[in-house]
Amino acid sequence: MVTVPARTDPTRDWDSDYHAPALVDDVVELLGTGTLVLDGTLGGGGHSAALLSAGVARVIGIDRDPDALAAATARLSPAAAAGQFEAHQGNYAALDNIPALHALRFNGILLDLGISSHQIDDAGRGFSFREGAPLDMRMGADAPRTAADILNEADEGELATLFRNYGDEPRAGRLAREIVRRRDTRPFVTSDDLVGAIRASFGSRSGAPEFARLFQAVRIAVNDELAGLERALPDLRDRLAPGGLLAIIAYHSGEDRLVKHAFRAWSEDCTCPPKHPMCTCGGNHSLGTVITRRALTASAGETAHNPRARSARLRAWQRAR
Ligand SMILES: C[S@@+](CC[C@H](N)C(=O)[O-])C[C@H]1O[C@@H](n2cnc3c(N)ncnc32)[C@H](O)[C@@H]1O
CATH class of the missing domain: 3.40.50.150 (Vaccinia Virus protein VP39)
Structure with a gap:
């Protein structure tokens, strides 16, 4: 018997206010x-x-x-x-x-x-780098550490590995060093703190693409x-x-x-x-x-x-x- 592939109804749109699914x-x-x-x-x-x-x-x-x-x-x-x-x-x-x-x-x-x-649109979840967002990024309460926990507690080596492996960042060591230096005087609390560390590490020309990639790296670590x-x-x-x-x-x-x-x-x-x-x-x-x-x-x-x-x-x- 030949299995006829199933087809979606071409008159239906599967997007919702919550999410637009791909493929x-x-x-x-x-x-x-x-x-x-x-x-x-x-x-x-x-x-x-x-x-x-x-x-x-x-x-x-x-x-x-x-x-x-x-x-x-x-x-x-x-x-x-x-x-x-x-x-x-x-x-x-x-x-x-x-x-x-x-x-x-x-x-x-x-x-x-x-x-x-x-999840991106809900500013309170802290997944985006928009101003003043809390550094949370947990998909569910089963994730043991927030983004702020990781940025404030992980040692320099763990931070460098995170940005290198999950963010394909060749200058990961520089960013990890800057985070450790900054948190000595003030803990990381909001997205502005991470954006500030990225800018200080890579210059003021770093912008949305770098922020998106490096925030995603932290999210990947938070949610394992x-x-x-x-x-x-x-x-x-x-x-x-x-x-x-x-x-x-x-x-x-x-x-x-x-x-x-x-x-x-x-x-x-x-x-x-x-x-x-x-x-x-x-x-x-x-x-x-x-x-x-x-x-x-x-x-x-x-x-x-x-x-x-x-x-x-x-x-x-x-x-x-
Ligand atoms: C890209 S969205 C899925 C969208 C969905 N296919 C739709 O049509 O709306 C990914 C979802 O997976 C969930 N998720 C990610 N990792 C998960 C995991 N390890 N276990 C269960 N859910 C997970 C996220 O919370 C998010 O709601």
């Missing part, structure tokens, strides 16, 4: 024929709404952020009433802590990484985003039913690299040369197949409408049947 058509084409889908980064529920509308029988959404659960639950209340949708607060990197998910296997799992527009994703990947793979599909949208090169390498490693058979008398590679055997040979990206039309989609890279992997 919805691709997500629906990949996951829209599943019966039970886990949306591990529910946000405003845009992808979940599109999947339900395409015919997915049941979607379970999780998010670290209670605001996301409230927005998506309100939006999807008709589906919830019909038993097709439920939402739980939690971390996709700790699925075992969500009792409702115990023993479930999914036909599809979606991660749409990073933060939602709502890269290490959390790395830990989560094998667990998510093992939550797939045979033939199930894992689709991940990344917006940061480090995340995309982790996903690409994991999908490739899970798909490899023994890599020893054919004439090798015995296996020395550890006896890999393929657990499934990479579905997207190259990451899928947004069209010019989509990025014109939703600039945030410009950096979205979607990769998918299918578990063997």
Whole structure:
């Protein structure tokens, strides 16, 4: 039997005041024929709404952020009433802590990484570098340290590693030194304190692109985003039913690299040369197949409408049947 790819309803727009989801058509084409889908980064529920509308029988959404659960639950209340949708607060990197998910296997799992527009727009959450914002940046109360905690307490080496690894900052040591020097006289409290340290380190010509990149680096550390994703990947793979599909949208090169390498490693058979008398590679055997040979990206039309989609890279992997 040929499976006809699911399509979104072209008359529907999946954006909401909460968030405009990226690559919805691709997500629906990949996951829209599943019966039970886990949306591990529910946000405003845009992808979940599109999947339900395409015919997915049941979607379970999780998010670290209670605001996301409230927005998506309100939006999807008709589906919830019909038993097709439920939402739980939690971390996709700790699925075992969500009792409702115990023993479930999914036909599809979606991660749409990073933060939602709502989180950026809510000045009190401190995700943006707009003036006077508190240095918080926690996606949920499960994150143990705020951005201010890290900037005030981490040693110079940890700060330099953070800006180098998560912010691709070649002059990370200079910025770390400046932060440590400044906090000796006054603790970091608001976005202005971090902007001031960046300006002092890199000159007054540093502007929005540097602030965005370096604030994002701090956010990644606050929420343990890269290490959390790395830990989560094998667990998510093992939550797939045979033939199930894992689709991940990344917006940061480090995340995309982790996903690409994991999908490739899970798909490899023994890599020893054919004439090798015995296996020395550890006896890999393929657990499934990479579905997207190259990451899928947004069209010019989509990025014109939703600039945030410009950096979205979607990769998918299918578990063997
Ligand atoms: C880009 S938004 C998702 C938007 C969503 N796809 C939509 O259509 O509205 C990312 C969401 O993932 C959540 N999130 C990020 N990391 C998470 C994690 N480790 N566990 C659960 N939720 C997470 C954030 O709080 C945010 O709401």
